[in-house]
Every structure is written in structure tokens, then in C-alpha cells.
Amino acid sequence: MSGKAWYDVSPSAARLTGSLRDIGYDFPTAVADVVDNSVGAGATRVEILIEFDGTESRVYIADDGHGMSPAGLLEALRFGTRRGYGRGELGRYGLGLKTASLSQCRLLTVVSRSSKSAVRTCARALDLDLIEEWDQWVIVDPANTDPAAARARQWLAEGTGTVVIWQLLDRVLPEKRPEGGWARRRLDSLAARTAEHLGMVFHRFIEGAAGRPQLVLTVNGQKVEAWDPFARQEPATKELPMQRFEIESPGSVGKVELHRFVLPARDRFTDPEGFDRLSGPLNWNRQQGLYVYRANRLVQWGGWGGIRGIDEHTKLARAAVEFDTDLDAAFNINVAKMRVTLPPQLRQLIEPAVNELCVMADDSYRKTSRTSRLVPTNLGAPAEVRAASQAAATAGLALRMAAMEADQWSAWERIEAVLREQSPEVVHLLGLNGI
Structure with a gap:
């Protein structure tokens, strides 16, 4: 910069935070992105509580992870946190907690406890109304009179962990009559869809098959059941030999594994209900194809990634494409961690194996x-x-x-x-x- 004139042009906090609300989340994917942080914090239990109370409706996402110090919590609420992410961590851009939460609410509060020996919690909040009023990147300490934060502190009295609170749910509740019966039914529906989504994307963690302790997830007190897209518990499921490929990424070379399965037809399932459940949220035809896992977390499901088209006759074919975070750049993962693009070199390598399947x-x-x-x-x-x-x-x-x-x-x-x-x-x- 020596010898050059330069100018510090900070973005408008009010305008940019408003734009980031529309990054592409829906309610279940927003909750899942927050759960990513809980997994990264070593949590073995995450409880999601969706409470209807008209305009005072709230969402709590509470975990028993290692928690955050006051400085760590402040950094976690920074847009584009300066902290780095190691290999295998589910975070990437330093935006997830903020963008996911504020896509659904106007007030995000986080309460955390990091010490097992001392019952000391810290709380910080991002308030969009305040940011728009001041047009500054401000984080506040919520008032002691905030009943939601006080409730979170009580939950953390038994040990370390973090509670994320969503309030002012302007993207969730209808603008008109947020206290009505339709609003209540909407929250009930979102709770059911969220449980289904979490059971799918975190199924390996729930099953305890991700090289870490088994993760227990609950939504409104109901335990989330894992949804294994490959029906490995069914005796008639056929698994083809695993294949491994090397893919180049900027500055490194990473490995990708391909696991292929032919699921049983309805008459070969042990029970009809199992067949119906395995149809998935998109139903059998659109659920066929590639299931892409990033660090054991499912980020994309269904479709053949441009290799071939959807066909009624191949609806029993599903395959897992697994990569670690060192290949994020090659897979071009998006900010919401919901979409990836198969690298062209990988598409060519796996095409024969996909056609065989x-x-x-x-x-x-x-x-x-x-x-x-x-x-x-x-x-x-x-x-x-x-x-x-x-x-x-x-x-x-x-x-x-x-x-x-x-x-x-x-x-x-x-x-x-x-x-x-x-x-x-x-x-x-x-x-x-x-x-």
C-alpha cells in the first residue's frame, strides 16, 4: 500500500445484514446449520424447542458441548469470523450461525458456559432492529430481564454448553394474525419437517457411525430417528464394492469414496412401512442418485449430478459420494452448506461405476x-x-x-x-x- 492513497469503505451494516437474510435457508436447513456448530463443539445431545406464543414465539437450540468464553462468543457472532477451521470441521465461511438464524428471526441471542467448575455464563445478542437503527455492526449484552436468556442460563446450570435463541420470528410467523390457529399449525408443521430433515442430514452422527460418540437430537421432546438412505439394515439390499478416487484441489490432493447400493423392491422389504419411509422427502424417483457427504454430514441428496437422467427403472439405485473438508474448494460448496457441484474430473471418473450401478x-x-x-x-x-x-x-x-x-x-x-x-x-x- 506504500505510496498509494487508500480508503476504508465499510459496508452498510443495515443493508448487508438485510441482504444476508436471503442467502437461501428455509427453517429446517437453518436449524441444521446451527446444529453443525453443536457438533463442532463436541455435543452429544442437542435439544430443539419450538414454542408457539403468538408474536412472542421462540426457538431454542440447546447443546451440551464445550461452550464458549465471552471472547469466543463475541467472535462467533462476528460476520465472517476470524477463527480458522480444521480438517473435518463442519463450519467453513464463518457465517452459518448468523445467516442461518437471522434468515428466520430478527433477534438472535446466544448464551454459553465453558467452565465445568464455575457456574458462569455469558450472553450476547444480534438485534437487527438495533443494527438498522445505528447502521453499525453491534453486538449487545441482553438485559437481565430477558426471560428467554434467563431460561437458557437455568438450563446451563448443570454443565457446559450453548443455547441459541431465536426471537421475533418475522420470517416464520404470518405477518397478519401471528397469534392465530394457522400460525400455531405452521410451527407444528415446521417442527415435524425439522425432525425429518435432521434425521436425514445427521443420520451418521445419530447412528454413532461418524467416528464420534452417538448424537442424540430431540425436537419438542421427541427423539429424532436416523434416516439411512441406503437401507443397510435390509437383508435384500445389495452393496457393490467401494471405489476410491483422488481429486486435485487448489494446493492439495484429496480422496473421494464412492459407495453404491441397490435397494430392495417393495416386495423384498421386511415390511411395507419401511419401503414407504425409504422413499424419502422427494419420493423414490427423485431420491435415486448421489448422496454427497461432507465430513460425514449429508449435504445433498438425489439426482445424478449431470451423469445421467432420472429413470423409473433405476429408482432403486443410490450411491454415497464422500469427501472431507480439504476438498471444499473442488466441490464448490455454498455458504448454506446445502449444495455442491461435482468436480468435472470426478464426474468422469465415477461415470462407469454409476452406469454399472x-x-x-x-x-x-x-x-x-x-x-x-x-x-x-x-x-x-x-x-x-x-x-x-x-x-x-x-x-x-x-x-x-x-x-x-x-x-x-x-x-x-x-x-x-x-x-x-x-x-x-x-x-x-x-x-x-x-x-
């Missing part, structure tokens, strides 16, 4: 279809005829797999198209078409 899922789907449609009319067929039909279908699958392994999938698709046009009976015999 889809071929097997397609075959599993069609076998179920053939069984349900043909068995009633073939009961009287000789055993050798049924065996020949099964052998032909197996041969069709083997041809598809051979084309895949020989890296000739595009050529095979053209061959199938010609067969459908010229010899549909052969396509039918080989099980290459729906019946």
Missing part, C-alpha cells in the same frame, strides 16, 4: 416387474421353459455388464435401440425392455 438397479426393478406380471400366467409352464427364460434374462444382464466393463456403453445403447426396432422379441427375451 444403474444397470444392476434396472435389472432388479425389471425382475420384480416380471415376477409380478408373469408368474400368474406362467405357473403351468414346464420347468425347463422357466429356466430358459431366466437364463435369457441373465444373459441380457451379462451383455450389459460386458459393455460397461469394455467401456462401450454408448455403443451398447445404440445396439439396444436397433434391437428394439428390428427384433423386439429378442429384446423381450433378454429382459432389456419393460413388459
